[in-house]
Amino acid sequence: MLDQAHHILKDIFGYDSFRGNQAAVIECVAAGSDALVLMPTGGGKSLCYQVPALLRDGLAVVVSPLIALMDDQVATLDELGVSSVALNSTLGPDEQRNIAERLKRGEIKLLYLAPERLVQPRMLAFLQKLPIALFAIDEAHCVSQWGHDFRPEYLQLGQLAELFPLVPRIALTATADKRTREEIAVRLQLENAGCFLSSFDRPNIFYRIVPKDQPRKQLLSFLAEHKGDAGIVYCLSRKKVEEIAGFLSQQGFPALPYHAGLPSELRAANQKRFLNEEGLVMVATIAFGMGIDKPNVRFVAHLDLPKSLEAYYQETGRAGRDGLPSDAWMAYGLQDMIFLKQMLANSEGDERHKRVEQHKLEAMLALCEETRCRRQALLAYFDEDLPQPCGHCDICVDGVETWNATEAARLALSTIYRSGQRYGVGHLVDILLGRANDKVKGLGHHHLSVFGLGKQHSEGEWRSLFRQLIARGLVDIDLDGYGGLRLSESCRPLLRGEVSLQLRRDIGSTLPKKPSASA
Ligand code: ADP
Ligand code: ZN
Numbered sequence: 391m392l393d394q395a396h397h398i399l400k401d402i403f404g405y406d407s408f409r410g411n412q413a414a415v416i417e418c419v420a421a422g423s424d425a426l427v428l429m430p431t432g433g434g435k436s437l438c439y440q441v442p443a444l445l446r447d448g449l450a451v452v453v454s455p456l457i458a459l460m461d462d463q464v465a466t467l468d469e470l471g472v473s474s475v476a477l478n479s480t481l482g483p484d485e486q487r488n489i490a491e492r493l494k495r496g497e498i499k500l501l502y503l504a505p506e507r508l509v510q511p512r513m514l515a516f517l518q519k520l521p522i523a524l525f526a527i528d529e530a531h532c533v534s535q536w537g538h539d540f541r542p543e544y545l546q547l548g549q550l551a552e553l554f555p556l557v558p559r560i561a562l563t564a565t566a567d568k569r570t571r572e573e574i575a576v577r578l579q580l581e582n583a584g585c586f587l588s589s590f591d592r593p594n595i596f597y598r599i600v601p602k603d604q605p606r607k608q609l610l611s612f613l614a615e616h617k618g619d620a621g622i623v624y625c626l627s628r629k630k631v632e633e634i635a636g637f638l639s640q641q642g643f644p645a646l647p648y649h650a651g652l653p654s655e656l657r658a659a660n661q662k663r664f665l666n667e668e669g670l671v672m673v674a675t676i677a678f679g680m681g682i683d684k685p686n687v688r689f690v691a692h693l694d695l696p697k698s699l700e701a702y703y704q705e706t707g708r709a710g711r712d713g714l715p716s717d718a719w720m721a722y723g724l725q726d727m728i729f730l731k732q733m734l735a736n737s738e739g740d741e742r743h744k745r746v747e748q749h750k751l752e753a754m755l756a757l758c759e760e761t762r763c764r765r766q767a768l769l770a771y772f773d774e775d776l777p778q779p780c781g782h783c784d785i786c787v788d789g790v791e792t793w794n795a796t797e798a799a800r801l802a803l804s805t806i807y808r809s810g811q812r813y814g815v816g817h818l819v820d821i822l823l824g825r826a827n828d829k830v831k832g833l834g835h836h837h838l839s840v841f842g843l844g845k846q847h848s849e850g851e852w853r854s855l856f857r858q859l860i861a862r863g864l865v866d867i868d869l870d871g872y873g874g875l876r877l878s879e880s881c882r883p884l885l886r887g888e889v890s891l892q893l894r895r896d897i898g899s900t901l902p903k904k905p906s907a908s909a
Contacts, residue, residue, distance in 0.1 A: 391417065391421070391445065394445060395408075395417070395445060396408075398441050398444050399437070399441065403437065403470065404470075410433060410434070411427070411429065411438075411586040412438055412441075414584075414586060415427050415560070415584075415586050416437070416441045416442050418584040418586075419438070419439065419560050420445040420446060422446075422558050424558055424560065424580050424584065425558070425559075425561070425583050425585075426560075426571070426574060426580050426583045426584070426586065427560060427562045428563060428571065428588060429562065429564060430588060431704060432685075432707070433564070433588055435528070438526075438560065439524060439526035440467070442523070442558075443499055443523050443524060443526075446524060447521055448520065448521030449493065449499065449500075449517075449521065449522055449523055450500045450501070450522075450523045450524050451500075451503070451517065451524070451525050451526070452501065452503070452526045452528060453503065453505050453525065453527045453547065454502055454503075454504065454529065455528075455529050455541060455544075457476070457479075457480075459528075460502035460503075462683075464502060467500065472500065473497060473499050473500075474499060474500035475489050475492075475498055475500075475501060475502070477501065477502070478503070478507075490516070505532075505541070505544055506543040508547070509543065509547065509549070518553065522554060522557045523557075524557060524558045524560060525550055525554065525557060525558075525559045526559075527544075527547055527560070527562065527578065528563075529562075529563060529564075530544075530566075530574050531565050531570050533573065533574055533577045533578060534574060534577070535746075536573055536746060544577075545577060547578055548579050550578075551579035559578070559583070561578050561580055561583070564704065565700045565703065566772075567700075567772050567773055568773040571585075590769060591769060591776065592707060594710045595707075595709055595716050595717070595718050596715065596716070596782055596783065596784075597718050597764040597783040597784065598612075598717065598718070598719045598720070598784040599720045599757070599758050599760075599764065600720070600721050600722075600784075601723060601854060601896045602721040602723030602725075602726070603721075603723075606634075606637060609623070609721070612689075612691060612717075613643055613689075616688055616717070617643075618669045619688035620664070620670055620671070620686060620688060621671050621672075621689035621691065622672045622673075622679070622687060622690045622708060622709075623638070623674070623693060624674060624675070624691070624693065624694065624696075624705055625675060625693050626675065626693075626694035626726075626729070628650070628651045630694075631647050631673050631674060631675055632647050632673075634693065635647040635671075638673065643671050644670050645672070646670060647660065647673050647674070648661065648664075648673070648674035648678040649674060649675040660672070661678070664684070665682070676696075676705065679704075679705060682708060684711070685712035686714070687708050687709050687710065687711065689716060689717040689719060690706045690709040690716075690717075691718075691719045692706075692721070693720075694722075694726055695726035695727065695755075697730055697747070697750065697751055697754065698747075699750065699753050699757060699768065702754060702768075706718035724853060724856065724857045724860070727857065728867050730751055731748075731867050734747050734751065752863065755860075755861040756861065757771075758861065759858050759861045761785070761790050761792055762785065763776070763779035763780050763783055764783040764784065764785055764786075765779075765780035765786075766779060790894055790895075791894070791895040792892045795891045796884070796889075796890040796891045798844070798851075799855065799864070799891050799893075800884065800885060800887075801822065802818070802852070802856060802859065803859075803877055803881055803885055805821055805838070805844075806818060806865065806875050806877055808838050808839065808840055809821060809833075811875070811877065812868060812876070813875070814872055814874055814875065815856045815857075815875065817829060817830070817835075818852075819853060821838060821840060822840065822843065822844030822845075823844055823845060823849065823852070824841055824843075824844075826841075850896065854895075855893060858894065863878055864878060864881040865877060865878060866878045
């Protein structure tokens with residue numbers, strides 16, 4: 391059978407050999423068994439069900455959450471001469487009837503559709519009358535409430551196991567930690583499926599995370615190494631997307647904006663230009679990227695903090711799909727943290743969900759303040775163990791300087807406490823540095839015992855310290871007000887002098903040049 395699979399790979403898809411786990415997955419599914427496949431973005435998940443679809447008799451049904459993704463796939467398969475269709479809500483009744491007829495005649499090999507459509511009783515009844523080769527469930531992490539884009543309609547896909555007991559099912563995803571994996575297996579009834587895990591390491595990506603200082607200047611000096619390259623710059627807000635796109639264009643980096651607030655024609659046009667022209671920078675919100683398969687994206691820059699490591703991994707993973715050296719760069723700061731925490735606190739959703747999101751945000755912050763290899767930390771989050779530091783991230787290359795911040799942290803905590811646990815970092819730093827400005831005097835804070843006691847550190851050092859105290863959960867941010875700080879329960883041991891605290895020293899806005907990738 392593998393022989394036959396190789397022929398299909400070569401004759402139809404035009405490739406010489408399978409990659410990674412592809413052959414093993416194909417063998418499993420073609421033989422009629424279920425499979426759960428974890429492969430990083432760009433790893434080649436599509437072939438894992440497309441080849442078995444051609445090896446087995448009957449129709450392969452592919453569930454995918456995004457219409458754009460399906461249309462791309464169908465167009466590609468069309469060119470290869472494989473008959474496939476995507477059923478989506480834009481089709482008129484005549485077209486739908488026509489497709490139904492072709493399906494009945496067995497003229498279609500792959501059928502792409504959204505989960506909510508598949509689970510309609512009429513659709514299920516229709517499919518039960520046809521010979522089915524397999525079900526492929528793409529983006530399977532959408533079934534997990536722990537995962538970052540839960541879609542309730544995925545939960546209903548569990549019933550396929552009972553309705554089609556003899557049809558193999560293959561679930562695929564690019565993001566799943568162990569917990570999500572287990573959830574997928576349970577909810578999709580894949581407990582007995584073959585499990586194929588690929589490494590999530592993207593060795594050609596160089597990771598760098600810098601404290602945000604003057605973000606535009608920092609971005610420009612990062613981009614100086616990427617003149618003429620295609621890349622993506624992610625920002626949190628639509629307004630900022632437009633500002634940064636304008637700014638980069640002025641600075642000689644041809645840049646296009648992309649966010650959900652733009653007219654859909656413009657969005658589509660910008661996306662098309664980014665895919666087809668060389669050397670464009672896409673400045674975008676996270677609305678951009680799902681299903682974008684541009685192999686030579688040379689960098690992904692974040693001007694704002696993603697809300698989880700899953701999101702960070704997926705967004706940075708759009709760089710370097712061609713395997714050539716690429717950069718993932720991010721500037722993050724205190725305001726990001728405050729903003730995301732506030733957004734979370736004000737979001738809809740039950741307490742459990744918020745706790746999960748909170749937990750994910752903390753893991754993201756921890757990566758920013760990491761003192762060991764970024765890649766080791768990132769992979770560890772996905773339950774993958776990288777035995778040695780990678781040698782290809784900012785921490786491995788530049789090292790990280792830590793300092794004993796125990797005394798300074800206690801002074802900072804005490805300043806928070808004595809000023810009434812409701813002021814933001816700016817005011818607290820003014821007190822520590824002994825700046826008797828109007829606000830400080832107006833509140834009588836120049837009389838506090840801590841006033842001016844922090845002069846041995848600079849403003850930047852204090853800000854860095856507060857940021858790290860928040861990232862480590864030693865200090866909480868007041869979420870309904872103006873980012874005021876309060877002590878959290880977990881700072882007690884530090885206050886009582888029972889533990890010491892090592893913190894990172896910020897390198898600041900200077901960006902040490904990394905060695906060239908060939909070195
Ligand atoms: P994923 O869905 O995992 O993100 P895709 O299935 O879209 O990845 O594949 C990513 C790219 O790699 C596609 O351009 C695909 O044609 C290519 N590819 C996949 N498998 C192989 C292979 N065995 N040999 C060469 N190219 C491959
Ligand atoms: Zn490293």
